[in-house]
Amino acid sequence: MTVVAEPTTPPDGPRALGSDEWPLLDHLVSTVFRPEMFHDYPQLFNASNRANLRVIREGGQLVTHVGFTIRPAVLLGPVITVACIGAVATAPEARGRGLGSVCVQDAFDHASASGVDLMMISGGRGLYTRVGCREVGADHRFTLEAGNAASRRAVTRPGLTLVPLTAHDIPALGAIHEREAVRFVRPRDDWERAFDCGIVMNTPSDFWGVSDGSGTVAYVVVHRPDRVRNRKDGDVLFVRVVEHAGSRDAVAHALSALIDQYGAGRAEVHVGGHDADLGRVLRHAGLQGVPEPSSGTIRVIDFPGLMGKVRPLIAGRIGHDLASRLVFEADERAGNARGGFTIGDGSRTIRLADHGALGPWLFGDPGDTHPEPDGDRSLAAELALALPLPALWYGVNYV
Numbered sequence: 001m002t003v004v005a006e007p008t009t010p011p012d013g014p015r016a017l018g019s020d021e022w023p024l025l026d027h028l029v030s031t032v033f034r035p036e037m038f039h040d041y042p043q044l045f046n047a048s049n050r051a052n053l054r055v056i057r058e059g060g061q062l063v064t065h066v067g068f069t070i071r072p073a074v075l076l077g078p079v080i081t082v083a084c085i086g087a088v089a090t091a092p093e094a095r096g097r098g099l100g101s102v103c104v105q106d107a108f109d110h111a112s113a114s115g116v117d118l119m120m121i122s123g124g125r126g127l128y129t130r131v132g133c134r135e136v137g138a139d140h141r142f143t144l145e146a147g148n149a150a151s152r153r154a155v156t157r158p159g160l161t162l163v164p165l166t167a168h169d170i171p172a173l174g175a176i177h178e179r180e181a182v183r184f185v186r187p188r189d190d191w192e193r194a195f196d197c198g199i200v201m202n203t204p205s206d207f208w209g210v211s212d213g214s215g216t217v218a219y220v221v222v223h224r225p226d227r228v229r230n231r232k233d234g235d236v237l238f239v240r241v242v243e244h245a246g247s248r249d250a251v252a253h254a255l256s257a258l259i260d261q262y263g264a265g266r267a268e269v270h271v272g273g274h275d276a277d278l279g280r281v282l283r284h285a286g287l288q289g290v291p292e293p294s295s296g297t298i299r300v301i302d303f304p305g306l307m308g309k310v311r312p313l314i315a316g317r318i319g320h321d322l323a324s325r326l327v328f329e330a331d332e333r334a335g336n337a338r339g340g341f342t343i344g345d346g347s348r349t350i351r352l353a354d355h356g357a358l359g360p361w362l363f364g365d366p367g368d369t370h371p372e373p374d375g376d377r378s379l380a381a382e383l384a385l386a387l388p389l390p391a392l393w394y395g396v397n398y399v
């Protein structure tokens with residue numbers, strides 16, 4: 001049996017980080033992760049985000065931290081509010097006492113009070129899955145091998161070239177990004193921070209544009225193949241595209257061009273279920289996607305609020321009459337981990353038993369084994385035509 005030492009001082013929190021507690025937080029996340037955390041996660045660790053850095057203090061030290069950012073996100077038109085959790089840490093000597101779990105729930109409650117609809121978590125351990133967070137996304141990962149000459153020829157477009165991008169290119173990047181149908185609505189500050197720290201999705205990254213000679217038609221952000229974490233000497237270099245936007249022909253072209261650029265053995269890209277164009281270009285080039293969830297896990301925070309916002313998208317798929325009759329109810333208040341969900345149209349109802357069933361039902365899952373709700377079969381079948389909603393991919397917004 002493991003005996004966990006009881007603290008001598010009662011825990012203070014969870015609560016927002018105090019304005020004088022930055023050095024204590026730096027110490028905690030430096031100890032648990034690495035000393036560069038403040039540098040690598042500027043979206044989280046900046047003064048304007050202090051209220052969203054949730055901490056527990058015991059005596060002179062912070063023992064637990066759960067941080068999150070809040071951003072709007074576009075889901076094929078509707079705009080929802082998303083919180084992204086990261087840098088979750090408990091000091092080694094304080095672990096196993098439930099502090100992490102308490103602080104995670106506090107983050108959900110605080111996000112809920114801030115009007116957040118959906119939480120994304122950059123992890124999938126028991127701490128999160130126990131409270132209903134799930135992998136979602138009917139997405140695929142495509143891999144282009146350096147030796148696959150036929151597919152490389154098929155994606156290569158004469159006249160397109162890779163161009164390294166710098167912070168000077170932020171206006172051009174932003175203009176390409178803002179035309180994406182599924183994306184975080186990104187303040188310019190986030191681009192500036194990403195170029196400044198050079199870290200995207202936890203890894204040193206390069207930013208490449210694809211130019212057709214007259215201008216940038218697409219961009220890709222890639223992990224630097226020689227700096228991928230946990231890479232061992234002798235491992236084959238590979239290019240991981242962690243964000244793309246713009247012309248899908250140009251993105252596909254970039255996969256092959258990047259293999260040459262880095263002398264890599266393969267390049268891979270995550271393609272959202274909604275991104276039919278990139279999927280089509282890559283399949284036409286002879287590549288097969290492997291089912292892959294979006295990064296991390298999600299939990300809905302405010303079910304009626306979220307569904308109210310995406311109602312126009314649902315109406316586009318199943319018609320105005322049914323969409324406008326739908327009533328979305330949660331058993332518990334927004335932010336709560338417990339309870340189930342009911343959807344009714346006045347005469348028929350269906351039920352999702354809990355958060356674990358709700359997330360994959362709404363946003364799809366990689367196996368495409370759509371969870372079946374309980375209740376009226378005909379309503380379930382009609383709603384299946386309205387789903388899945390697109391799963392968001394972090395890219396530059398990863399924390």
Ligand SMILES: CC(C)(COP(=O)(O)OP(=O)(O)OC[C@H]1O[C@@H](n2cnc3c(N)ncnc32)[C@H](O)[C@@H]1OP(=O)(O)O)[C@@H](O)C(=O)NCCC(=O)NCCS
Nearest residue numbers: 032088089090095096097098099100101122123125126127
């Ligand atoms: C992950 C971490 C934050 C957990 O902090 P903590 O304060 O020990 O969290 P808790 O006490 O609430 O839970 C710890 C463990 O106790 C056990 N536990 C806690 N509540 C439990 C419950 N209700 N039922 C069963 N087991 C439970 C679990 O084994 C749990 O581990 P798990 O979440 O991986 O399943 C901490 O271990 C840490 O800092 N790890 C290194 C950094 C890291 O991995 N961060 C997460 C990035 S995704």
